[in-house]
Amino acid sequence: MQVTFKILRYNPEKDNEPHFEEYRFEGHENMTVLDCLHKIKWEHDGTLAFRRSCAHGVCGSDGMRINGRNHLACSTLLKDLNTKKTIVIEPLPAMPIVKDLVLDMTDFYEKYKAVKPYLINTSPVQENSERLQSNEDAEKLFESAKCILCACCTTSCPSTWSNNNYLGPAALLKAYRFVFDTRDEAADERLDIIDTPDGIWRCHTIFNCIEACPKEINITWHISQLKKELSGREI
Amino acid sequence: MIHKFDVVIVGAGGAGLRAAVEVPKDHTCAVISKVFPTRSHTGTAQGGVCAALSNEEDDSWLDHAFDTVKGSDYLGDQDAIEIMCQDAPRAIIELEHMGMPFSRTKEGKIAQRKFGGHTKLENPNDPNSKRIPVNRACYSADRTGHVMLQTLYENCVKNNVNFYSEYFLTDLIIEDGICKGVTAIDMATSEIHVFHAKAVMFATGGYGRAFRITSNAHVGTGDGCALVYKAGLPLEDMEFYQFHPTGLWRLGILVSEAARGEGGILRNNANERFMEVYAPTVKDLAPRDMVSRAIISEIRAGRGILGSDGTYYINLDLTHLGKKVIDEKIPEITGFARTYLGVEPTKECVPIQPTAHYAMGGIPTNYDTEVFSDNKGTKVNGFYAAGECACVSVHGGNRLGTNSLLDIVVFGRRGGKKISQFLKTAEYTEFTGDPTERTRQQIDSLLNLSGGENISNIRKDLQQNMMDKCGIFRNEKDLAENKEILKQLRQRYQNITVQDKSKVFNTDLMEAIELGNLIDIAESINESALNRQESRGAHTREDFPNRDDAQWMKHTFITKADSGELKIDYKPVVKTRFEPMERKY
The missing domain is CATH 3.10.20.30 (Beta-grasp domain)
Known part of the structure; x- marks a missing residue:
């Protein structure tokens, strides 16, 4: 054809x-x-x-x-x-x-880095054994860990279009990936980073990111879990 | 522009990133990659990474080593294999500590599944009892490579590693046996950058793009290996190239062995489970070289399934696994079948064919990743290689599934450690000439060629001929013909026209350089295959169907002189405790 x-x-x-x-x-x-x-x-x-x-x-x-x-x-x-x-x-x-x-994806990668996208855990570990984690807890991370950093979500978001400083869904998803990892000890640190006017509160639940995600990640749901965590923290 | 770094690592896949994590903070280190690190090909590995953790059942690293040696068809160096398998549990635990998300057992330990060629004795007290499949592959659904790559990159971000992403490697500077650095083009501007270094590590990956049907990313063009070959240094065991049995039909996209590890079955046009004939004990979980040969043999015997375009395939049957297993354990690969072939794996068989997958051969190194300049163990000062581009050799004639992810973390780390030791006394050595000279000449000459030959046509011809004449089954006639064809392709390469003359993100020029690299790689594979008159591992000669330990239990070292003449030398295989035996499963 x-x-x-x-x-x-x-x-x-x-x-x-x-x-x-x-x-x-x-x-x-x-x-x-x-x-x-x-x-x-x-x-x-x-x-x-x-x-x-x-x-x-x-x-x-x-x-x-x-x-x-x-x-x-x-x-x-x-x-x-x-x-x-x-x-x-x-x-x-x-x-x-x-x-x-x-x-030029520099800005996208900088926002990824801003949420401290790595496991932070300073407690001593046993060298010859893994940290235990239930399969249920592990699977809570899997959907967010599917992210391939393609930027389809972040660039689909009207909040991104109207504000260059907005962290965007990809970076927030990465924040979720570690905030909800039972092995991580820096959830508060990361929540502080996203709890700003240009952070998570720019997400107005428009759902464009979900439609754009080629890995079929329900990004908005993950962001909502972070919002829940934050609102719980304020009380 | 000239940069100075104590260590320069080329390639940001698993091996390069793991090495970068290991370099101590008081040394400067740069990682150069032609793609952003998380785009590296490590990310496409699916099924798992093996280690005898014994989380699901009793297992031992010696069994892992035995399987690896046997899987290699006794061409793997046993000292290196022992190191890798013994270090495996530590390496996996370390990844977990770094934050890699794993699927878990009921007790919360790292979950493990079965994988091709990984076995243990049915009765551990009886060495003569039969070997049965063992749960040894640690996994994260079927995205093990993806999360490993992400985790390693995350740890590099944590350690503030310097990345030069979208820098294209163009030259390796070795003078008087000392490796002094590399040159690379910044793809965004075409500016030539010199990376002056005390130590250089190549972690440049494989070269599946030398074949038409491949699971490899477009970037898998063997750039590092080709530069080593151009520098007059040897490449080892290039004839050993693995075809993965289950690539999606016509596309070559990988369908992990995990699909068979979870219980998937290969079937021919009579719906027969034909692997029962070829490997009676482990059946569909036989090593990859055997399953790939079995598939081609079935198709040649008229038992393939005729596809819409006149080519044949074999069926991978997952229908009996049930929706839960498919959705939870192998969601990604079944997604590929839906997207690209329109097949619903819970209800229909997935059409597959063997796909060019992994280079067992490459840059010869010892188990500390130090590169050899000959078959006698002479080292190139300051030059290291790890991962798929290197030949340690832990994979010998045929790599076992999951051992590639293991290789990159074990040897990436060992390389990083060895380099750290080396840096304690190493100094920068000044360049004698202009390190940008060869790169400048190469680019000028490529941009000035005007013969009108289309780059992609030459590449297609190369890939098709490598597939047809230097693929799973080989013979002298085909290989000799292919040798002449490759010479013609090299001639045609002198007549290409690079249409894009711009300096900004010139991927046309990059593809031209990559094609030049593929021609070198194909030449070294074909010549090594023509030379080896036996069948071993993934190298199958129809005219020499048997393994010949008396003549050929040795590694091939191929070098190319400045005159263009090819020379082959040999190096003995290192044997420790595993006596060669017939390879039956």
Whole structure:
């Protein structure tokens, strides 16, 4: 079948601002959007730039806006899209463009780091045995630990669009991952970090993040657990 | 731009990150990676990481070592294997202490499951009793690699490790047998950066992209191994390349052995459980090389299932496991089957085929990750390698499932420790020439080529030929033909045109460099395969179907001279306590 892609292109060395370019090619329904981008790059226009690595939704490199929705190019198949219409590909919103679909993600990673995304536990451990944790408690972490840092959620959030300083859902999800880890001792420290006007209270439960998450993580629920923890703390 | 760091680690997968965690704070350390660290290929490992923790049942590291030696088809160096398996429980406990989330047992310990080739004696007091599958693989659902990579990166963030993400490795600077650093391109600007170092560690990963059907990420192009080869240093055991039996049909996306560990069964077109014939005791949980050969043998015998595009596949049957097991134990991989093949694993079989998966061969090192410059044990001063790019050799002719995740944490740490020792007396050695020279020349010449050859066409031809002529079954005729084909591809490479001439995030240029690396890698694999006239582990010669210990129980060292001439040397296998025996399961 004939497929038409309209891709937002921007090369800072020659373009004043981003513009769309169209590509028509022969595709089939089982191709992923990433396959299509490769086809364009390899057969039509080698200058097209995008990130990708694992090509099956695990590494989180190829988050982009596909027909107006944030998703991974490698996990979106043509059969999931209306190929009778032009398919519009843009970089994720709310981050500076480096080139074409490649974004400068520095700010996103800085916000991840801000929530202390690592286990903090200063109690002595026995070198030859693990800390015990019930499977139930472990599984409370699994959904949040699925996060691949693709930034689909954070850049889908209207609160992010209106406030550059907002931590965003990905960083808050990472905070959950450690606040609710029974092995961690720094929950208070992290709760202090997110308990700010630009922190968790910018989340207005809009649910865009859930729709955007390619790993089907119920991010809003996780954020709500943090809010509950915070409101309990104030009393 | 010139940077100075005591240690420069190239690659931010499990091995590189684990090494970085180990470097003491009073030394400067940089980690260079062509992708952001959490995008590294370690993250796609699924099923587990083995250690004889005995959390689910009695187990011992000696059984783990025995299995690894036997799985390697007696090509693995037994001293290194003993170190790895003995250190495994400590390494896993350490990951848990670092914060890695694991699935747990009823007592709250790390949960363990069965995995291919991992066994113990049915009766521990009777060495002649049969060996049965054992719960040895520690796991976190089927995202073990993902959470391991995340945990190691988190610990690097905690330790303030310096990362140079999206820096593309272009040169390894070795002068007079001393490794002095590397050069890399900042992908955002194309600026050449020199990393002057006392110690360099390569943790650059594998090269599955040398084959058409592969589970490997696009970044798996063997850049580190290729630079070592270009530097005139040897690569070891390159003919041993593992095909994982269960890649999604046509796509190669990995379906973890955990699927069979949880009870999944391979079936042919008559719905027969054919592994009963090939490996009567462990059946579907035989090691990967055997299962991959069995699958191809079934298809060749007309017992494959004909797919819509005229190619054949085999069925992986998970339907009897039930929705609960599928959703809780292997949710990710069953998700792949739904997304990419439109198959519902609770109701239908998953179409699979073998997929190029893991390099047993690579940069020769000792068990402290020090790189050898020859087959006699001469070391390259200040140069280390760990993880899939290295050949210690703990995997020999065939790696057992889960041992790759173990390899990276055990040897990443050992490398970090060895480097720390080395730094106590090491000094910076000045460059004699301009360390940017070769990189500058390479980029200029690639950008100026104008023959019009398409980069991706050459890559496709390389991958297809490696798959067809240097894949699971090999013979002299095919390999000799492939050698000529690779020479032609190298010629065609001189006629490529890089369309993108810009300096900002020029992935066209990066792909051109990666293709050059893949051609070198493919050449070294093919030549080593042509040379080894026996069948052992993952290297199967139809014209030499038997293992020949008298002639071939030795490692291959391949080097390329400046003249382009290839030379093969050998190194004996280290044997400790495990006598070679016939490999039956």
